[in-house]
Amino acid sequence: MRRPLVILVLGAILGLLTAAATYWSMTAHHRALLRQEQPELAWLRAEFKVAPEDFARISALHQAYLPQCAELCQRIASCEARIRTLLDQADHLTPEIEALLLEAAQTRVECQKNMLEHFFQVSRAMPPEQGRRYLAWVKEKTFRMDHEPGPPGEASHGHQGHH
Amino acid sequence: MLTWMRSAAEPPGKQLIDSMNHESSHGPNANLDSLLRDWRVDDPLPLGFNRAVWRRIAAQAVPAPVSPVAALRLRLDRWFAxxxxxxxxxxxxxxxxxxxxxxxxxxxxxxxxxxxxxxxxxxxxxxxxxxxxx
Structure with missing residues (x-):
């Protein structure tokens, strides 16, 4: 009984070690990406095969865009909150609600213009083929309409989905 | 088989023992070898002899009942050998x-x-x- 047990235990240990080594080596690249200061940018660089010099430009564009994005985010949140408050109290369409809806629409246009501008700039900083791929991907993720549902488990949010 | 051999007309076992006793001082191995070489059994086997032998072997080969754990151990031992x-x-x-x-x-x-x-x-x-x- 001793020999079969030894073989089985050694085989199981060897199997576990093989599993751990395979997992460790196959996930090494992604673990390194996640350890970066901005994993999303590190992922972008790896996914769209961005050269180091192009990546520096893309990072600069990204950093410059973030404050605009944050400001727009504030405006959208504030506008939506005010609309919700007014709608809770109103029983008919008031000029204030109308004005806020107009403001929300204008914010949305501005937001989409800014985003598109940023996406085009980033795509131009990439090699042409990768730039086209990036544009197709990011537009699909950010400009998806309600009647075009994304694949199940999609983490991104289409603009229309928030209204 | 020995029982059957002894029942032959000229029991070879007796002849062999006699020969060994007689020739012990002259080198029993040489006589034993020659006797074994000359030993022929011409009588036919009794009817159903082979079947009877196999039946007896099979009867003795019936394994003693073993526990499932012991059987598994035995099987594993055989496999991993x-x-x-x-x-x-x-x-x-x-x-x-x-x-x-x-x-x-x-x-x-x-x-x-x-x-x-x-x-x-x-x-x-x-x-x-x-x-x-x-």
Whole structure:
């Protein structure tokens, strides 16, 4: 009984070690990406095969865009909150609600213009083929309409989905 | 078989013993060899002899009842006594480990890629940020 047990235990240990080594080596690249200061940018660089010099430009564009994005985010949140408050109290369409809806629409246009501008700039900083791929991907993720549902488990949010 | 041989007309066993006793001082091995060489059995086997022999062997070969655990141990001992089986078993476990590691890593990297892609979209999409804001 001793020999079969030894073989089985050694085989199981060897199997576990093989599993751990395979997992460790196959996930090494992604673990390194996640350890970066901005994993999303590190992922972008790896996914769209961005050269180091192009990546520096893309990072600069990204950093410059973030404050605009944050400001727009504030405006959208504030506008939506005010609309919700007014709608809770109103029983008919008031000029204030109308004005806020107009403001929300204008914010949305501005937001989409800014985003598109940023996406085009980033795509131009990439090699042409990768730039086209990036544009197709990011537009699909950010400009998806309600009647075009994304694949199940999609983490991104289409603009229309928030209204 | 010896019983049957002794029942022959000229019992060879008796002849052999007599010969050994008689020739013990002259080198019994030479006489024994020559006697064994000359030993012929011409009588036919009794009817059903072979079947009777096999029946007796089978009757004696019936294994004593063993517990399932003991039977499993015995079987494992027999299997793992073969090097090919042992090597095959170890290779199977290593292959299973390789596949499990590969499958886990593939699933995990896919999850991480989706997470990082979502984080990128979230970082450039003010509406996504506004939606997730408290």
């Amino acid at each position: 073969r090097p090919a089986w042992s090597i095959g078993c170890a290779l199977f476990l290593v292959s299973a480990g390789l596949l499990a590691g590969y499958w886990q890593a593939t699933a995990q990297t896919a999850r991480w890629e989706q997470l990082m892609a979502s984080r990128y979209v979230h970082s450039v999409d003010p509406y996504a940020q506004a939606a997730s804001a408290p």
